[in-house]
Amino acid sequence: MPSMHHDSSRDAPTLTFTMPAGAPSSVGEAKILLPLSVARDAVIDVRALLVHPMDTGFFRDAEGNPIPAYFVNAVTVTYGGEQVARFEWTSGISRDPFVRFPLRASREAQVQVVWKDNKGGVYQQAVDVKFA
Amino acid sequence: MGSDRSARYPDGGDTGTDRAPRDGGGRADTGVGRRGFLRAGVLAAAGLAFGRPLLGESAADVVRMVGARGPDDEMTDAVREVLKAKFGDRRIQTGHVQLDIPTDAPDGRAVPTILDIDLPITPNSYVATYHLLVDHNPDIYLAAYHLTAGSGEGPIETRIKMRRTGYVRAIAEMNTGELWSAAVKVFVGLNGCG
Secondary structure: OOOOOOOOOOOOOOOOOOOOOOOOOOOOEEEEEEOOOOOOOOOOEEEEEEEOOEEEEOOOOOOEEEEEOOOOEEEEEEOOOOOEEEEEEEEOOOOOOEEEEEEEOOOOOOOEEEEEEEEOOOOEEEEOOOOO | OOOHHHHHOOOOOOOHHHHHOOOOOOHHHOOOOOHHHHHHHHHHHHHHHOOHHHOOOOOOHHHHHHHHHHHOOOOOOHHHHHHHHHHOOOOEEEEEEEEOOOOEEOOOOOEEEEEEEEOEEEEEEEEEEEEEEEOOOOOOOOEEEOOOOOOOOOOOOEEEEEOOOEEEEEEEEOOOOOOEEEEEEEEEEEOOOO
């Protein structure tokens, strides 16, 4: 019975994002975190974080001007030069996008993550996998 | 996901209210006495309590329906169109995917989401893509995570925005072409999409 649903989005107040004090604020800062020790052929969790506003285009700033859409839409992960994962994102991913994904550590090589946004920005970060 | 169910339940609802006599409340013009009126009410209530799912389904179907997804996962036409555009007529089966997401999200700007699969992962059978959909977001198709044999095991974790209360759907596309799905209803407090 879709007609009986109350559309709560209609009477939601207009919201503006403000950064919490002390948070990193420069767009494009990126971090990759690997486990402290990696064994050969183990499946490890790779955590990657990028500082990015991920604006949907539906919000307005304090003066009432619309904030244009500005979000990361493509992420590629390479391991030793070989692509192992690729993510397609929309503005539905939260701000400062975080992702954790699995990787089979088959050799000592570099893990590189490249983020691309809808305004042509390209951000990248890399870290070496070393067996402990 | 809903194609076989929607064929059986074309109106998409299991309320059972259409079984209640239409004139059950119109006591004055139909001339139904007090006893008959009460009896009609009891029958209508029984129709509500034991609606079509229990009458027309096998026991296994009932367990399946009240288990993972609930008796009605409220898939909207817009979501059906997105699935149709993405997967065509391919069969989307329920199960094997784990969608770990809080059922109560006070802040819709960041809802932690974990996607996982409980099938055995081998170099010949792995998750090629996790698809993530949110029913009531402006962009229903929220994200795709393409993996390879070197990364297609273990969980994917991310944080998503949600506009309002509704279902989040995860679909795992295996490299063999099988599609497995899970859906969780998330109650959202603060609108995170604008």
